[in-house]
């Protein structure tokens with residue numbers, strides 16, 4: 127079965143491919159022109175559904191299976207920010223680096239050098255007559271330094287629980303075991319088997 131990913135994030139495509147080896151995983155931008163999808167819901171789940179539905183409809187092939195991931199980081203000392211706003215924390219078209227450095231500065235402004243934090247991933251699966259969502263979480267510590275260049279997004283400032291290095295430094299295989307996205311995709315694979 128072919129899975130079409132409703133994302134334009136290359137880091138997600140790489141990770142989802144690695145975690146869904148039994149499927150042919152194709153970003154929707156390989157099939158049709160990229161278009162803007164307004165992610166204006168107030169939960170990860172509803173934003174994932176918005177993306178998956180938008181791509182399902184745009185493809186115009188009722189037999190296709192579309193998967194979307196909406197995810198983000200929540201920092202305790204910031205009351206859970208940036209959460210669903212993670213991708214636009216430093217502004218509408220902010221880069222990963224701009225978002226990362228803004229988060230570091232905002233944690234520092236609280237007078238601390240680290241804070242408990244967690245990542246959330248909601249995965250939506252949309253196909254003919256069916257919409258399903260699953261979630262996964264990864265807990266750890268957000269630090270006020272960026273170390274390493276592995277992963278993507280906020281990974282250089284995130285130390286997963288039980289480790290003393292950031293996801294920027296740790297091997298990809300470790301993130302693959304523990305991540306919010308891996309956990310959600312494990313559940314998504316169960317749903318896919320029922321299609």
Ligand SMILES: O=c1nc[nH]c2c1ncn2[C@H]1C[C@H](O)[C@@H](COP(=O)(O)OP(=O)(O)OP(=O)(O)O)O1
Pocket residue numbers: 132133134135138165177195196197198199212213214225245277278279280281305307
């Ligand atoms: O494993 C992760 N490691 C580091 N950072 C991460 C991760 N997972 C999500 N994040 C951050 C990146 C982005 O700032 C936001 C996701 O925003 P989100 O809207 O879901 O994705 P996006 O706009 O990059 O791509 P798209 O919407 O096309 O799927 O959270």
Ligand SMILES: [Mg+2]
Pocket residue numbers: 165213
């Ligand atoms: Mg997005």
